[in-house]
Amino acid sequence: MSAEPVVTEKALTVGEALVELLALNGVEVVFGIPGVHTVELYRGLAASPIRHVTPRHEQGAGFMADGYARVTGRPGVALVITGPGLTNTLTAMAQARQDSIPILVISGVNRRDSLGHGRGLLHELPDQHALAKTVALYSHTLLNPADLPAVIERAFAVLGSGRPGPVHIEIPTDVMAAKVSLPATVRPAQATRPRADAETLQKAAILSAEARRPVILCGGGAITAEAEIRDLAERIGAPVVTTVNARGMMAGHPLNVPASPSLKAVRALIRDADLVLAFGTEMGQTDYDMYADGGFPLLDKLIRIDIDATQLAAGPQTAMSILSGARAAALGMLGFLPDDVAGDGARRAEAARKATLKELTAKMRAEIDIIDTIYKTLPEVTIVGDSTQVVYAGNLFCNAPRPRSWFNSATGFGALGYAPPAAIGATVGVGGAPVICLVGDGGIQFSLAEIGSAADISAPVIFLVWNNDGYQEIETYMIDNGIVPEGVRPGAPDFPKAAEAYGIPGKRLARLEDLAAALTEAAARKGPSLIEIHETLTAGIKR
Template structure:
C-alpha cells in the first residue's frame, strides 16, 4: 500500500503520525485521550482508523494484545504520559512474555522539562528508562523530522524478529510541531532470519533417520501450521502444542493438544529419538507447570526459533536453527521423500488418551465445559484469564483452530487480562462470537471493561466461572499446610452488574444449560454475560 500525492505536505506531528499508522496497515487504536495526547488525536477522526475507548489504560494494552492475537497484526494502544503509561506496563509485560506484537504510543512532558524533576503533571523521573525494562524498542521523538524513520523502525521491529511490545513517546511540545511528509509514503520493511540450505538439509537427514520423532510447537509456530503439518506427515511425528499454539493441527490424527507438563506427553518425548521444537521458548509455565523438574532432558533436540538470544539460552541439543518456522519447516521438508511415514498416528492417539486419563475428575469436568463451548459455537474464540477452567484447558484443550484459544494463565500470568483482551479479539473478528472465560476474582480486576464492550457492541460473551474467591490459591495454601488468608474477596452480583451496563445476563442452574445459553447469546447484537457458579450451578464440577 502506498499513499502518493503530487507534492510534499506539511502538517502537525500528530496528524502525520495518524497517516503513517494508516499506511502501515493500522485499522484500530485502543486508547483514552487526555490533555497530554489530544494533539495526537487531531487527525484521527478524519482518518480510516477506528478508535476504541477502554475504561483503563491497562485495558488499552490488553485490548491491543487480544486484537493482535486474533488478527495476526500489531495491536496499537495510545495513552498519556505518566500514569497512562505505567497503567499499560502490565499489558506490555504480558505481551513481552507471550511474544505478542503491540505498539504503545504515549505522550511525555515537553522536551525542556525532561530529567529536571520540576513537578509537572504526570511527570516521571525517566519514563523511557522505565519502559526499556519490557519493550523491545523504545524511542523518544525529540526531533519532529525523525517521525517517519521512528515509525518505520517500530514496525520493522514488530515484524522482523521475535514479536513483543514496542514503544514510541512523543513530548507534548513536539505533538503540535510542523513536519513535512514526502509525496509518497511506504510501509516499513520487515525481514526474518532464514537458515541456509546446508543446515536445513542436515536437519532433514536427521529427520529421515529418526524412527520415533516428535514435534513441539509454541506460539511462534502458528503461521507455519501448513508447513509443519506436511513435515509431520512426512516423518510420522506427533505434534505437541503449547498453550499459545493450541488449535494447530486441529483434526489431524497427529495432534497432541496436551501440555508438556503432563506425564503422558513427557513419556512421548522421553521415548522420542528426535524432537523438533518450533517457535517455543520451552519455559516453565508450559513445560514444568508444577515445578517438579520432571521434564526430560532432550539430547536429540533440534530447536528452530526466530530469536538468537532464545536459542542461546537453551536448552541445547543436536542443532539450533535461527529461522522463521515457516521457512525452516518448508526447507527441511524439501529434502525429504514425498511418502508419509508410519507410526506417528498411533503414538499420538495413545498420548492423547493417556493425557486425558491422568487428569482429575474435576479437571475433566472443566474441560467438558470448554468442549461444550466449541461444540456449540465452532467459530468462537475463547479468551481466558487465570481461572480454574482455563488452567484445566491449558493442560488439555482440543481447540478447533489456531488462535481460537489463548489466555494469560501462562508466562506473565496477569489477572484481569481476559475482559479487555476479549474486546480486542472481538474487534479483530467482528463476525464471530468471542467467549471471555474469566473467574469471579479475575473479572473484578477489569470489570468496567464490560462497559467498553457495550459501547462498541462487541459480541463478547462474558462467561464468569464463579467459585467465591481465589479457589486455586486457597487450595494451594491448604495443600501446603498454610491457613488460607486473603482468598475470599467479596464479589458483586454479576448479573445485576451486567444489567447495569445494559447486558443481558443469566446464571445457569445446571451446566447442561450452557449450550442453549450460548446459542441465545450468540444471536444477539453486542455483549452478554453467563455465570457458572461452582455451588449454585449443578454439574459445574465433578
C-alpha cells in the same frame, strides 16, 4: 496488509502525520483514552480510516491491543497519556513480551525542556523512557519532529522482523503540535526475517528422515507455519505437541497432541523420541514445567528452530539450533525429505492423548467438557481466557478447532484481568464474530468496568464468569502446603446485575446442562452478554 506509498507535499502536525503513518502501515484500529497530554495526537484521527475504541483503563487498552494482535497476527496499537497512562499499560506490555505478541504503545511524555529535571509537572516520571525500556523490544523518545517517519518505520520493522513483542514510542507534548513535512514518498515498513541456509536445513531433514520416533513441539511462533509443519509431521510420522499459544494447530489431525508438555503422559512421549523438533517455542517453565517439579526430560537429540538468536542461546542444549522463521524452516526441510518416511506417529499420538486424559482428575475432565461444549455449540468462536480453573484445565488439554481460537493470560506473565479487554480487542479483530471471555470471579473484578467498553461498541463478547467465591486455586494451594488461608475470599458483586447495570443482559445458570442453550441465545444477540456459572449455585458442577 500492503499499502500504497503516501505521496504528500503538505505540512502536517506530528499528530496528523502519525495518523497517516499508522494507516500506511496497515493499522485499522487504535485502543486508547485521550487526555490533555495526548489530544494533539488525536488531531486528524476522526477523519482517518482508523477506528478508535475507548477502554475504561489504560491497562485495558494494552490488553485490547494484545487480543487484537493474537487473532489477526497484526500489531495492536494502544494510545495512552504520559505518566499513569504509560505505567498502567506496562502490565499489558509485560504480558505481550512474555507471550511474544506484537503491540505498539504510543504515549505522551512531558515537554522536552522538562525531561529529567523533576519540576513537578502533571504526570511526570523521573525517566519514563527508561521505565518503558525494561519491557519494550524498542523504545524511542521523539525529540525531533522530522524523525517521525523513520521512527515509525523502525517500530513496524521491529514488530514484524524478529520475535514479536511490545514496542514503545513516546512523544513530548511540545512536539505533538509541531509541523512536519513528510517526504514526497513514504513507504510502509519492510519486515526482514532470518532464514536458514540450505545446507543447515538439509542436515535437519536428514536427521528427521533417519528418526524412527520423532516428535514435534510447537509454540506460538509456529502458528503461521501450520500447513508446512503439518506436511512435515505427516512426512516423518511425528506427533505434534502444542503449547498453549499454539493450541488449535493440527486440529482434528491424527498426529495432534493438544496437551501440555508438563503432563507425565506427554513427557513420556517426548522422552521416548529419538529426535525432537521444536518450532517457535520458548520452552519456558509455564508450558514445559508448570508444576515446577523439574521433570521435563533432557533431550539428547533436539533440533530447535526459532526466530530469536537470544532464545536459541538461552537453552536447553540442542543437537542443532536453526535461526529461522518456522515457516521458512519447515518448507526448506520438506524440499530435502523423501516421500516415504512416515512411521507410527498416529499410533503414538493417539496413545498419548488417551493417557493424558486418564492422568487428569475427574474435575479437570469435567472442566474440559465445558470447553468442548462451547466449541461444539459455537464452532467459529474464539475463547479468550484469564487465570481461572477452567482455563487451567484447558491449558492442560484442549482440542481448539483452529489456531488463534484459544489463548489466555494463565501462562507467561500470568496477569489477572486480562480476558475482558483482550476479548473485546479480539472481537474487533475478527470483525464482530462472537468471542467468549472465560474469566473467574476474581479476575473479572480486575477489569469489570470493561463490560462498559464492550457495551459502547456493541462488541459480541460473551462474558462467561466461573464463580467459585474467591481465589480457590490459591486457597487450595495454601491448604495443601499447611498454610492457613488468608486473603483468598474477596467479596463479589452479583455479576448478572452488574452486567445489567451496564445495559447488557446477564444470567446465572441454574444447571450446567443449560450452557449450550444460553450460549446460543447470547450469540444470537447483537452486542455483549454475561453468563455466570457458580460452583455452588449452578447444579451439575463437579467438585
